[in-house]
Structures are given as C-alpha cells and as structure tokens.
Amino acid sequence: MHDQNYCSSETTKLAKALIQVQRTLQPATKDRLNPFTHSNYATLNSVMDSCREALLTNGIWLTQYPVPSEPGHLGLVTKLVHAESGEWQASHAVVPLPKNDPQGLGIAMTYIRRYSISAMLGIVTEEDTDVNVPKDSGKNGARPKRQAVANASRESSLQSPPPITPSLPKLDGITYQEITATDGQVCIVATGNTQSKKELLAGAGFKWNPQRKMWWKYAQAS
Template sequence: MRTSEEITEVIKSIIQVQSSLKKIKKDRVNPFAESKYATLDAILEEVLPMLTENKLALTQEPLTIHEENAVKIGCRTTLFHESGQFIEYEPLLFSFEKGSKMNMAQSSGSIITYSKRYSLSAILGISTGDDTDGIDTSTRQNNNEQNKNQNYKQQKENNYSNNNNHQQDGEAENERKLIQEIMKYKNFLINNGKNIDELNAYIARKEGVSDIGAVDNVRILGFFKLLALKLEKKLKEEEQQTMTQTQIEGIAPVKWGE
C-alpha cells in the first residue's frame, strides 16, 4: 500500500462513508452455486454518491502483469481526498486462464470487473448480503436520493438515458443466454456421471477463490464448456474402441431399433 505523507483527511472521509453504508442488494444470480451476489454496478450506484459527498474520488486502474509462465490481470484501487491526500491499495490480480478457450476480451473484462468489485468491497468493508427488510430498503433509497448532490443527479440522468436503458436490456438478455449455455454443459456433465460439487471445487481452486460463488459466470461457462468438450471426446474414443474390439472378435455390433 502506498499513501501520501498525511492521510488524516482521507481516513476521516472513509470513516464517514463506512458509517453510512448498509447492505447492498444482490442483483445477480450464480446458477452453479445457487447463490446471489451484488454486481459492480450495484455497488457503485450505492457508493459513488457517498464518496463524492465526503470529498473522495475513486480510481480503479486495470493492470496486466506478464510473468514467465503466466499472465495476471486485475486492478489497482486508489482513494483520493480533495486535499490531495490519497491511499493507493495493493492490486488484486488473478491468473488468466488460457485453457478455457474463451474470447480473450470477454475473459479479461470479466476478471477486471471481478477484481474491481472485490477490491472496492474489501477496502470499504461493504456487505453485499440480501435485503430482507422492505422498509429498510425503501428508507435507504429515499435517504440516498436526498443526499445526492447536483453533479451526481446529472450523472445519473445521463447514465440512465433511453440509450442506456436499451443497453441494459441487451445485457440482461445476454446474461439469460449465458446462463442457458452454462446449464446445458452442466446437465451434460451430470448426466455422464460427473460430480458437480467436485467440478465446482476444481473451478474455485483454479480461480484462486474459496467458493465458486465468487467466480464470474463468463469464467464458469469457459470452464464447463472445456470440461464438457473433453468428456465428449473421451466418450467418442471409448465408443470407437468398443466398436473396433467387437469387429476384431468377429461379433457383429447390435444396432438397436433394426
């Protein structure tokens, strides 16, 4: 971690932000872990106006580090106070999974988003648990609206223009298709005798996290697609070996339905 010579003002502002934060609603579902999590958009919508109100600015710089046998991707988060004081936190990096055969741009973007989300949550001590109290949710939303300054109102109006609404609809449709693809490969693996808990644990281990619920859906799709394709290839090879062995032994293979 790197800081300015003095950090008293930035620390005071962080304390003010943390004292105002409540649980952030989880707005996305991870179909494999059967769990919900808060997206980066949901976290920023709650946090940015509070940072602005307390004279703080947030930057999250994407990073790519090339090592001898691996590429690591993530971000470095910094909080700046209007006084010029700052705290620059250690980057959160993850290995790029080349073997997943996913689109490189999608995979890189997914990792960076994941890094931003967890870095910000850890730095500010954000809880992303479910909101179960409807009254509390309504009260929090009203209070947030009252506390937003004019600059943030203008920013929100721009962000939620008609064009952005169309974009959000498209993102929701893409997410639905993504989950359908995930379920297709998941069902194939289960139907062919694979233990889904073991596969989930394998993916979490590869991503360097304790639970698959912390893995982005795009990454999950890449892993399960690769595993399914490998299994399909193995099954075809075994089927071919059985047919060859049958022919060697002089036994005509049974053709069901004839």
C-alpha cells in the same frame, strides 16, 4: 510507518472522510444469482450504487485501472483520493484470467473491481464461498459440516420466509417487500405511490435512496 506504495505520507484527512463514508454507505443489494453456486451476489453496479453518493458527498475520488502483471493474469490498482488534501490510499490486486482473450479480460476486470472496492470500503457483497468447498476439504470434516448447516439454513429460509413486520404503516397504494442486504441484514422496501406518502414513510423510519429511487429501512428498525 506508512507504506509509500499504498498510501500517502499523511492520511488523517482521508481517514476522517472515509469514516463519514462508512457511516452513510447504502446496503448493496444481492441482485444477481450465480447459477453454479445457486447463491445471490452483488454485481459491480450494485456495489457502485451502494457507495457512489457517499464517496462524492465526502469529496473522495475513486479510480481503478489495470497495471502490468505476469502473463495470464490481470493486475488492478484501486485508489481512493481525498480531493481537498490530496491524501490517498491504494490497493493492488492480481487475479488469473479465466480465458486469455478480451472476454476473459472483461470477466476478470469486473470481478476484481467489485472485490477491490468492497475490500477497501468494508462492503460485504457475497455469500461465504467456503460453503462450496469439496467434501474432502478441511480437517476432520469441518467444512462439509458447515456445508450441511448452510444448506439446511437455506432450505429452511425458503420453506418459511420471515413475515414482514406488522408494525409497518398501512398506506393506500403502498406495498412492502423484504430484501437481504450484503451485510446480512433484512431490509424492507416500500413500492407503489410513494411520492404522495413520502412524509409518512419518513416518519416510519424509511430512507430515500436517490440512486435506486426507492424508500427503504432495515427490518430490525421496524
């Protein structure tokens, strides 16, 4: 049974459109470093870049707006509307304000917007925050052990980064760079004089991202 507060009575056409959206979502790059947790995360701009084109192509309108909430908190509604049928689905999230002033409101708004969009569309945007729990959290020290494993993995990746696969085409004026997408997969970005080499890049499996104006592919597809 549909919950009338969070979706329309029918969602068949919306669901079909969202399936197409999820098939074509671009990876959201972790483009910012959190100085407190020393982990990378995807900003709101990155999250929007990853889904904007897919939503528009499939006729889905995304809107987010604040709603009244208890004092010291921000309420936000995120709504996906299928333009052709009018079918819709929404979520309502509430977060505490870090500061009870306009700056605190802006911080909370940006934070809750990217998390709400990511949750509704299935975009993974950040490192697992469970690795930052205090040492005495969890049962029988399970969480601290996870912290140690995460730290060891991070240190190992810094000491010996995986080399870019040698199967990439050697093209004059083209260089390759590895980045980590928010789904955990490694992507390869081609930079340089890509305009004159676009047919060769496409033949090698690279895709053109019109929002970020770059050629990219998953490393495992090389």
